[in-house]
Structures are given as structure tokens and as C-alpha cells.
Amino acid sequence: MRDYRSIADDIADDIAAGRLRPGDRLPTQRRFARTHRIAASTAARVYRDLTRRGLVVGEVGRGTYVRAAPVRPDPALAEPAAATTVDLELNTVLPPGSPASLDALRPGLDGLLRPDVLAAALRSRSVTGTPEARAAAVPLLSRANWSPSPGDLAFAGNGRQAIAAAVSALLGVGGRLGVESFTYPVVKGIAARLGITLVPLPVDERGLVPGAVADAGVDALYVQPTLHNPLGVTMPVRRREELADVLRRHELYAVEDAVYTFLRDDAPLAAYAPDRTVLVDSLSKRFLPELTVGFVVAPPAVAGRVAAALRSGAWAASGFALAAATRWIEDGTVSSVQESKRADAAARTRIIRTGLSGFTVRSDDRSYHCWWELPSPWRADTFLAAAARRGIAVSPAGAFAVGAAHAPSAVRLALAGPDLSTVEHAVAVLADLARRDPESEGVE
Incomplete structure (x- = not known):
């Protein structure tokens, strides 16, 4: 054979x-x-x-x-290829008004550059950071009626490292990590490097389906309850309570990715299952993409394992980045940037609501991404190619799919990078494209 x-x-x-x-x-x-x-x-x-x-x-x-090739010679009925690319694929969330708004960073840096302060910042730090950093992080991460305990905090180099440390602390080689059937692609890479099997779990319009967890044979979960990437859904309170109950009854831990929670006011899953949830977050979305400080809030039972994973993976935050972040949190700069981003995300969502009216789109009132179910007969792969010829990069559903299951005919639009007028124009171009017949684009 x-x-x-x-x-x-x-x-x-x-x-x-x-x-x-x-x-x-x-x-x-x-x-x-x-x-x-x-x-x-x-x-x-x-x-x-x-x-x-x-x-x-x-x-x-x-x-x-x-598969359609990403870029092919334009057919007669297609528009000329664009000279530049509008990136609706990656969510690089810059402060609104950059680079002018970056002037607000100078006071914090000026104080940090004093010789004695700088010398202290350049010393190596424990993964638990400094008392000042822990005190600053508590109000930053607090949501609704939930606040982390300073003693439960650890600091990673960035959000990805925080996720990797949490996952490796909870599972060994051969472990089974339950994830939403569409998930953050970086988690797939982390699992592959750690020798962990991802188990896709069903998701509906309210998020991960708790009832599916018990029969999945998983050792832990990775979930995004707030502004799920890529689906854009947010778990309501009742769904979070149901999932928390499943975690307790089956003695499972969940890694909660809270990177987009600054855009909403929901209490995290950690508020409902504090002893069963390891919350991870970072400053990359809420403040600056290049300020690489990640946060891990771990319950006491696994805090030591998380700290050990951070140390062994060389994933601890650098002293300088942690000191700078602490100063910007303390002087209100981070809070100010967060508020401006909430307003900015709402403006971008309004563009989607208007520009893609009549299409099947899933998004939040304050979100930096949306999930678009393409109209028939478009497929995600062919739409991706046609959009690329117009100089617009989008992400197909397959990039987020877990396992061998077929991906739906959908794309995720990341809205954070370009300025508002560029996003509005790109959405108009994509809407016009979606109303056309794929055969006229030479991709069907």
C-alpha cells in the first residue's frame, strides 16, 4: 500500500x-x-x-x-494592484495621535535617567518584581469588584512569555490544553514547542461552551473571555459563572488571556474562580507595543510553579522596562492612554458598523478587531488573494483554527494599525469587493 x-x-x-x-x-x-x-x-x-x-x-x-496564490497577475476585470499595503492583519495598537502623544512619556523617562535611579533599574530583578511595581500593577489590572493580590503577581518579559510560563507551569509534555476552536495563533506555536496537544472546544455567541469541557479529557484550559481574538465575543456573567463551576468541579486550571480587557469593564474569570485561574496580561495593547512587560496573577497553589517557569524560560521582565512601566503607571500616563484607546476603538467599531452594514459581522462596541462571515460564493482564501491585490492584508479564519477541522468562510479584520481615514477607505474597498462575483476577480 x-x-x-x-x-x-x-x-x-x-x-x-x-x-x-x-x-x-x-x-x-x-x-x-x-x-x-x-x-x-x-x-x-x-x-x-x-x-x-x-x-x-x-x-x-x-x-x-x-489554495489561491496570494498575488497573481491581475485579470482584465480586476483593479490595478495597490502600491502599498493597508495592514488589517496585525493588531499593533499604537496610542491615538502617535507620535505626538508620545511626548507624554518624557517626564517618566526623565526621572528614570537620573544616575542613581538608572543604576537601580539596570539591576536584575526577581520574577516577582519590586514592591513599587506590584503596588502599581494592582489598580491597573483591577476590574469591576475584582483586584489581584500583590503577593500573587509575577512579571514576564511580554504577554506571550506570560502565556508560555502559565501553560508550562500547568502542563507537562504530552498534556492536553483545551482552547476555543478558534484561538490566538501564538498559543498554537507555544503548545508545539512545549509538546502539548491543543484540544479544540466549541464556541457559541457567548463564548466557550462550559458543558463541552468535562468530556474533552483536557488537563487545563486557555480561554479569552473578554473580546475573544478572533471571534470578538465576550462571555456574559452567567457563562463565566458556569465555566468557573466546571473548573472547580473537575479540579482544572484555566489560563485567562486578559490582554483586551482594558477596553471593557467586565470582571475577569479570575473573579469567579480565583483559585482555579491564572490571569495573564501585558502592556503591549493597553499602552505601547514595544514596552514589553507581561503580568501573571497566579493563585497560591501554582504561583511557585509559574515563578519557576518564568525563571527557567528566561521570561522575566527586564529591570529597566519594569521600572519605566511602574513610573508611567504611577504618573497616570498608562491610564490616560488606555482611555484614549477605548474612545479610539469605539470610533473604529462605528466604521465597521457603517461600512459593513448588511453583512454578517461579529464585533463589540469597543474592539480593535471584528469577525466577518463572507457572503457566498466567496471563500476566505480567494477573498484574501483579491484583497491583497488591492493592497489590503486581512487574516483568514484558517489562521486561527485549531486541529484539522475545516475553517469557515470568514476573515478577521484587525483595526488598530492604520489611521481612521485609512481604515474607513479600506473597509469601503473590502465591502465593494465582497459584493462582486469572485469569477470576475480571477480567483474562483
């Missing part, structure tokens, strides 16, 4: 030679198995291998298609 990889190689050769063209639909796996006289399980492995290579894409209810 032929190895699945050699069969996948044959399909890859057909794609390279043009015998299978971008947009061509592959047969169902069952039909493929009959045609090639192989087992259904082998056919499934062939399709997974082709997906892993980036040669095909599967979409819910529609089948598996040969």
Missing part, C-alpha cells in the same frame, strides 16, 4: 504543474479513497498533509479547494 506522503506528493505535483488550478475543488475524502483504492483514514492523512503544506484549504460545508 502506498504511503500517504507519496500520494500527497502526486497532488502537489499536479498543483505545481497547473493540472490542478487555484480554486479547483478536490473530491470528498471518501471519493478520493475509492478512486485511489486507499483507506479512508489514509485519504484523511493526505488531505491533512496538503493542508499543512499550505496547498489546499478546507471550508465548512463547501469542501476542500486548491
